[in-house]
Amino acid sequence: xxxxxxxxxxxxxxxxxxxxxxxxxxxxxxxxxxxxxxxxxxxxxxxxxxxxxxxxxxxxxxxxxxxxxxxxxxxxxxxxxxxxxxxxxxxxxxxxxxxxxxxxxxxxxxxxxxxxxxxxxxxxxxxxxxxxxxxxxxxxxxxxxxxxxxxxxxxxxxxxxxxxxxxxxxxxxxxxxxxxxxxxxxxxxxxxxxxxxxxxxxxxxxxxxxxxxxxxxxxxxxxxxxxxxxxxxxxxxxxxxxxxxxxxxxxxxxxxxxxxxxxxxxxxxxxxxxxxxxxxxxxxxxxxxxxxxxxxxxxxxxxxxxxxxxxxxxxxxxxxxxxxxxxxxxxxxxxxxxxxxxx
Amino acid sequence: xxxxxxxxxxxxxxxxxxxxxxxxxxxxxxxxxxxxxxxxxxxxxxxxxxxxxxxxxxxxxxxxxxxxxxxxxxxxxxxxxxxxxxxxxxxxxxxxxxxxxxxxxxxxxxxxxxxxxxxxxxxxxxxxxxxx
Numbered sequence: 001x002x003x004x005x006x007x008x009x010x011x012x013x014x015x016x017x018x019x020x021x022x023x024x025x026x027x028x029x030x031x032x033x034x035x036x037x038x039x040x041x042x043x044x045x046x047x048x049x050x051x052x053x054x055x056x057x058x059x060x061x062x063x064x065x066x067x068x069x070x071x072x073x074x075x076x077x078x079x080x081x082x083x084x085x086x087x088x089x090x091x092x093x094x095x096x097x098x099x100x101x102x103x104x105x106x107x108x109x110x111x112x113x114x115x116x117x118x119x120x121x122x123x124x125x126x127x128x129x130x131x132x133x134x135x136x137x138x139x140x141x142x143x144x145x146x147x148x149x150x151x152x153x154x155x156x157x158x159x160x161x162x163x164x165x166x167x168x169x170x171x172x173x174x175x176x177x178x179x180x181x182x183x184x185x186x187x188x189x190x191x192x193x194x195x196x197x198x199x200x201x202x203x204x205x206x207x208x209x210x211x212x213x214x215x216x217x218x219x220x221x222x223x224x225x226x227x228x229x230x231x232x233x234x235x236x237x238x239x240x241x242x243x244x245x246x247x248x249x250x251x252x253x254x255x256x257x258x259x260x261x262x263x264x265x266x267x268x269x270x271x272x273x274x275x276x277x278x279x280x281x282x283x284x285x286x287x288x289x290x291x292x293x294x295x296x297x298x299x300x301x302x303x304x305x306x307x308x309x310x311x312x313x314x315x316x317x318x319x320x321x322x323x324x325x326x327x328x329x330x331x332x333x334x335x336x337x338x339x340x341x342x343x
Numbered sequence: 344x345x346x347x348x349x350x351x352x353x354x355x356x357x358x359x360x361x362x363x364x365x366x367x368x369x370x371x372x373x374x375x376x377x378x379x380x381x382x383x384x385x386x387x388x389x390x391x392x393x394x395x396x397x398x399x400x401x402x403x404x405x406x407x408x409x410x411x412x413x414x415x416x417x418x419x420x421x422x423x424x425x426x427x428x429x430x431x432x433x434x435x436x437x438x439x440x441x442x443x444x445x446x447x448x449x450x451x452x453x454x455x456x457x458x459x460x461x462x463x464x465x466x467x468x469x470x471x472x473x474x475x
Contacts, residue, residue: 005370025360077365184369188426188430189430190426339361
């Protein structure tokens with residue numbers, strides 16, 4: 001068995017080469033499938049210099065632009081961690097037998113309801129950032145990435161293998177560190193990840209065609225910035241780009257019908273609710289849940305599949321959560337799990 | 344087994360920051376540990392008190408040794424046993440919970456009815472009626 005682990009914690013401020021952000025109380029050792037920290041070294045090439053030497057010249061270390069990517073199954077605890085990384089902190093409310101979830105189901109004691117409502121957070125020009133430590137323990141090599149912000153989070157629900165969570169983004173400072181001597185700790189295997197059979201598209205365009213698959217993507221673009229505040233080969237800040245946080249996805253369908261195509265043609269908006277209800281119970285018969293509730297979704301691309309010698313010809317559409325009223329809160333994302341806080 | 348003197352027994356509680364209130368396992372440490380209740384030590388099949396004290400003293404291990412009031416020891420041990428049983432039967436139970444916890448499709452209702460019928464057929468209705 002391979003020995004290695006990653007530890008993820010939130011930063012109080014964007015970490016860089018010189019500062020020491022306060023890390024969150026919440027620590028996560030994710031049961032990752034893959035985690036990559038990239039240095040993205042960009043040494044200075046000087047082959048354009050006229051030195052009467054017909055050979056490439058030695059490069060000089062100049063700048064680095066770290067990035068990271070992550071993939072695992074969508075376990076309830078870590079799903080909240082990565083949702084916070086891209087959407088900011090949720091409003092976390094302990095279940096009390098009185099509050100309800102987006103389906104108006106009472107949330108009992110022992111369950112915590114985490115809610116993210118558009119336009120999300122955090123406020124200001126900086127996104128939420130994380131510190132990620134990657135331990136290649138078998139090779140005795142350890143890396144730390146500071147200022148890791150999440151630019152993209154994808155949830156896919158293949159038929160088998162569990163719902164897949166992929167996340168990626170930029171970072172500021174990456175270094176090789178000595179063995180941090182951390183002890184990875186994981187939730188018991190009885191807590192199952194969300195799976196395809198947990199997925200229900202509870203509300204969608206009326207008379208839509210039969211669905212084949214469904215994916216959700218959240219995008220929160222940002223850039224790594226060199227503010228000249230410190231002397232470093234690395235960026236020292238992460239700043240949000242101008243576009244808002246966007247929730248989109250794809251909807252492959254097994255057949256074509258007029259409703260979906262007309263909705264794309266006319267930009268028809270419709271309410272939508274997508275729900276994953278886990279097989280695992282948190283407390284009092286209440287299962288782990290992840291709910292996306294969209295006040296207005298629209299198709300933004302798509303078409304019928306090519307007409308061919310086939311009995312069944314499907315279609316595929318790209319959808320986008322949009323705001324049709326101008327009033328904030330067009331998207332609500334709720335995760336019910338046993339994690340009391342992501343602070 | 345800890346003497347029944349009324350004195351508190353000891354247990355290990357998970358101190359991993361922000362851990363959900365579910366059982367956790369720690370690399371290199373036998374047993375399951377929770378942030379909201381202690382796992383007893385010192386009893387049959389449990390870590391010894393000395394082992395527990397070593398884990399408590401290791402800053403890299405997110406466990407702390409705390410007192411379990413004498414009146415709560417049995418409940419703590421039962422909770423640990425439940426966690427282990429759940430781990431052993433988790434898959435089967437999860438399937439049943441999965442069927443019960445969401446709106447069933449027609450096919451899923453049929454499956455549930457078949458399971459219920461099978462369970463009922465295992466119970467003999469009248470003594471002597473059970474097939475050989």
